[in-house]
Amino acid sequence: MSLPDVPARAPRSPDEELLGAQLPTVRADLDDGQRTARATEELETGFRTLADLGRAISIFGSARVPQDAPEYALARETARRLGEAGCAIITGGGPGLMEAANRGAQDAGATSVGLNIVLPFEQAPNPYQDIGLLFDFFFTRKVMFVRYSSAFVVFPGGYGTLDELFEALVLIQTEKIDDFPVVLVGVDFWSPLVDWIRGRLVDDALISADDPALFVVTDDVEEIVRTVVHGCAQQWALPE
Numbered sequence: 001m002s003l004p005d006v007p008a009r010a011p012r013s014p015d016e017e018l019l020g021a022q023l024p025t026v027r028a029d030l031d032d033g034q035r036t037a038r039a040t041e042e043l044e045t046g047f048r049t050l051a052d053l054g055r056a057i058s059i060f061g062s063a064r065v066p067q068d069a070p071e072y073a074l075a076r077e078t079a080r081r082l083g084e085a086g087c088a089i090i091t092g093g094g095p096g097l098m099e100a101a102n103r104g105a106q107d108a109g110a111t112s113v114g115l116n117i118v119l120p121f122e123q124a125p126n127p128y129q130d131i132g133l134l135f136d137f138f139f140t141r142k143v144m145f146v147r148y149s150s151a152f153v154v155f156p157g158g159y160g161t162l163d164e165l166f167e168a169l170v171l172i173q174t175e176k177i178d179d180f181p182v183v184l185v186g187v188d189f190w191s192p193l194v195d196w197i198r199g200r201l202v203d204d205a206l207i208s209a210d211d212p213a214l215f216v217v218t219d220d221v222e223e224i225v226r227t228v229v230h231g232c233a234q235q236w237a238l239p240e
């Protein structure tokens with residue numbers, strides 16, 4: 001079958017240049033060696049920059065929550081408390097709950113890290129970052145969240161937040177990582193998903209009966225800090 005003769009448009013992002021490289025409709029600007037080099041460079045820069053970060057927690061949540069929302073205040077307070085407990089805070093560096101968490105880290109004088117992502121639309125990094133890295137690729141950035149943190153604290157969010165949550169759960173379930181707390185903050189927000197996980201995924205035998213125990217759901221900052229600090233101590237072989 002011959003390919004249609006259509007004009008190839010410029011890729012809108014490095015992701016599209018990579019992921020659309022087989023398509024006649026997206027112009028291929030690089031060869032595979034150059035694409036590999038681009039991803040490798042992101043990994044190397046991340047590894048070099050974060051090598052001495054020490055204990056850190058990743059906090060995730062919606063890019064769209066405004067500053068006056070209760071979730072913003074809770075994310076800020078959670079990050080502050082985790083910062084006071086001696087942890088650096090890592091976020092996606094964007095607006096909304098990412099900004100709240102970076103801000104809370106700085107409130108505590110803890111190191112505040114933003115793993116910013118280049119997006120096809122205009123987007124400024126939030127101004128509360130001590131270390132800001134800029135990634136073209138989501139997949140290289142995701143390596144940093146897991147490698148450099150000892151737990152994920154996940155606030156309400158959309159596709160991006162769910163992607164980050166489920167990545168961690170798959171890594172734990174498949175024993176790629178262990179002693180890695182995942183805390184879902186917001187009982188009201190997360191309960192329908194948790195009910196579906198139990199009532200559908202467990203009942204249909206798509207996950208094991210004990211897989212829902214891979215995460216904790218709470219609204220309580222004390223419980224978040226306790227759960228996360230315990231996981232950190234296990235990973236870093238620290239006394240509690």
Ligand SMILES: C/C(=C\CNc1ncnc2c1ncn2[C@@H]1O[C@H](COP(=O)(O)O)[C@@H](O)[C@H]1O)CO
Pocket residue numbers: 059060061062063064091092093094095098116117119123156157158159160161162164
């Ligand atoms: C969509 C909008 C802004 C997007 N800006 C982002 N900047 C940095 N990181 C982002 C952004 N969007 C998603 N992420 C990652 O996913 C999580 C939030 O996604 P959600 O879909 O909003 O839940 C977050 O933790 C980031 O790592 C303007 O509205």
